[in-house]
Amino acid sequence: xxLSEVPQDNNPGYEAEKRAVYAIDDNGRYTVATSTGWxxxxxxxxLAVEEFRRLAQEAHExxxxxxxxPLEFHMYDRRMDVPTLAQATGIWQWRLKRHLRPAVxxxxxxxxxxxxxxxxxxxxxxxxxxxxxxxx
Amino acid sequence: MSIELPLSHRHxxxxxxGVSSIxxxxxxxxxxxxxxxxxxxxxxxxxxxxxxxNELPLTTYRMPPGFIYxxxxxxxxxxxxxxxxxxxxxxxxxxxxxxxxxxxxxxxASVYWLPYFPQAMRFHFNAHNLIVYGRDGDxxxxxxxVFQTPQxxxxxxxxxxxxxxxxxxxxxxxxxxxxxPNGINYARVVTPSIRKSANIMLRAPxxxxxxxxxxxxxxxxxxLPTEGEARYARLYLGQIVRMQEEIGTGGGGFRFMYAxxxxxxxxxxxxxxxxxxxxxxxxxxxxxxxxxxxCSKQVRSKHALDVSEAADRLRSVAESExxxxxxxxxxx
Numbered sequence: 269x270x271l272s273e274v275p276q277d278n279n280p281g282y283e284a285e286k287r288a289v290y291a292i293d294d295n296g297r298y299t300v301a302t303s304t305g306w307x308x309x310x311x312x313x314x315l316a317v318e319e320f321r322r323l324a325q326e327a328h329e330x331x332x333x334x335x336x337x338p339l340e341f342h343m344y345d346r347r348m349d350v351p352t353l354a355q356a357t358g359i360w361q362w363r364l365k366r367h368l369r370p371a372v373x374x375x376x377x378x379x380x381x382x383x384x385x386x387x388x389x390x391x392x393x394x395x396x397x398x399x400x401x402x403x404x
Numbered sequence: 405m406s407i408e409l410p411l412s413h414r415h416x417x418x419x420x421x422g423v424s425s426i427x428x429x430x431x432x433x434x435x436x437x438x439x440x441x442x443x444x445x446x447x448x449x450x451x452x453x454x455x456x457x458n459e460l461p462l463t464t465y466r467m468p469p470g471f472i473y474x475x476x477x478x479x480x481x482x483x484x485x486x487x488x489x490x491x492x493x494x495x496x497x498x499x500x501x502x503x504x505x506x507x508x509x510x511x512x513a514s515v516y517w518l519p520y521f522p523q524a525m526r527f528h529f530n531a532h533n534l535i536v537y538g539r540d541g542d543x544x545x546x547x548x549x550v551f552q553t554p555q556x557x558x559x560x561x562x563x564x565x566x567x568x569x570x571x572x573x574x575x576x577x578x579x580x581x582x583x584x585p586n587g588i589n590y591a592r593v594v595t596p597s598i599r600k601s602a603n604i605m606l607r608a609p610x611x612x613x614x615x616x617x618x619x620x621x622x623x624x625x626x627x628l629p630t631e632g633e634a635r636y637a638r639l640y641l642g643q644i645v646r647m648q649e650e651i652g653t654g655g656g657g658f659r660f661m662y663a664x665x666x667x668x669x670x671x672x673x674x675x676x677x678x679x680x681x682x683x684x685x686x687x688x689x690x691x692x693x694x695x696x697x698x699c700s701k702q703v704r705s706k707h708a709l710d711v712s713e714a715a716d717r718l719r720s721v722a723e724s725e726x727x728x729x730x731x732x733x734x735x736x
Contacts, residue, residue, distance in 0.1 A: 269660055269686070269689060269690060269693065280524075281522060281523075281524030281525060282522055282524075282525075283522035283523070283524075285522055285551060285552065286415075286552050287417075287550070288415040288416055288417050288549075288550070288552075289417060289660065290417060290438065290660040290661050290663070290664045291660065292686065297667070298438070298660075298663065298664035298667050298668075298682075300415065300416070300417070302415065302552065306649065307700070308645065308649070308693075308696050308697050308699075308700035309645070309646075309649040309650065309696075309700075311642075311700040311703050311704050312641075312642035312643075312645040312646050312649070312699070312700055312703055313524060313525070313646060313650065314524070315638065315639065315642045315703055316458075316527070316639075316642060316643070316646060317524055319639060346516075347516070347526070347527055347528060348528060349458055349459070351456075352458070352528050352570060352571075355569060355570035355571055356528075356568060356569050356570045357569070358569060387568075387569070389517070389564070
């Protein structure tokens with residue numbers, strides 16, 4: 269990649285940060301250049317971010333319908349999935365999946381709730397509550 | 405507590421190679437980031453269909469976290485002190501004590517919980533590397549080499565980022581070089597480090613590693629379900645490109661960094677053939693970029709998903725990788 273080819277696409281996701289990349293200058297020598305982003309990277313990263321947002325929004329709906337516990341919303345809202353949250357809490361996946369059901373979630377002890385809250389970076393009350401808007 | 409230790413922050417392409425380079429320079433052994441990548445033999449390609457992150461297969465362009473600075477240590481006789489901790493308070497205390505003793509340290513931490521990371525980049529990746537070179541009250545002074553300038557991080561956030569549980573959990577890993585050689589004997593180390601990388605890429609016994617894996621991935625792409633919205637297929641393509649562009653170095657992954665290593669190695673060992681192979685490696689990096697472009701085009705396309713261009717480019721990449729690694733084996 270030549271210096272002139274280093275993308276400067278101003279990825280909004282970078283929040284004005286810059287990435288360092290290796291490119292060839294006019295003398296054929298490698299140098300470290302900065303890039304404000306590459307559109308191709310922005311496209312795929314946005315897809316990944318949007319996928320979590322979609323999952324969180326769907327979970328939000330399901331909680332409102334009484335089909336899922338707030339835990340399912342918070343999990344996707346924090347860009348986790350069942351395996352990730354299971355690993356972060358040390359709770360087995362099959363147990364976690366049960367806790368995604370509202371009836372089971374309601375019976376959870378403060379100790380288990382605290383483990384979820386801690387892994388999700390939420391307060392004890394927060395993890396049991398659904399925010400009004402999924403994008404809050 | 406208020407401490408600021410002298411450190412030359414540098415903007416580097418990748419975290420583990422960048423931190424290694426900066427810490428070693430700080431300890432009296434100047435070594436560039438490309439040289440770290442090359443001498444550690446850390447660059448590979450692997451695609452594991454059965455190892456899943458967020459339900460998508462794992463693609464990686466480098467050895468697992470920790471291998472770069474450890475393989476480098478073995479290659480050039482550096483000794484690292486590494487500590488892990490059973491509880492967060494012990495880990496934070498050890499960090500403070502190291503700073504008070506005048507020691508700049510590397511840490512492993514989760515990207516998600518570092519507040520200075522842009523929101524769109526905060527995913528649960530637990531094997532990020534950064535340097536702490538001071539503390540100012542409640543904030544730590546961070547030299548995170550993937551950022552252009554030094555950053556700050558509140559103590560609570562750093563504690564959380566260092567002690568998350570999960571895949572590649574850091575357990576508060578703290579490391580710094582305790583013994584560095586006077587210099588690097590390039591004549592002795594360049595050849596075996598290149599041969600090691602070439603052998604991994606050309607002769608790995610597992611079909612999921614190396615050039616075979618690139619070709620295998622091209623075949624998998626062609627088997628992706630492409631009817632309708634093809635959401636899974638798009639996520640699949642997206643994940644490959646994200647591993648190439650985000651965890652790595654942008655624009656072709658590590659290939660450009662490796663080409664820079666070959667140029668530097670050519671100079672240090674007076675081996676003109678490495679110069680030419682550096683150009684060939686640059687061309688390979690450009691091909692990876694073309695592949696990424698083809699994938700992103702499909703990801704955003706409103707039409708039916710068509711993976712043929714991406715698969716073709718990937719096969720071309722496989723061929724070019726094979727040629728450059730064979731060339732490297734002949735040249736060293």
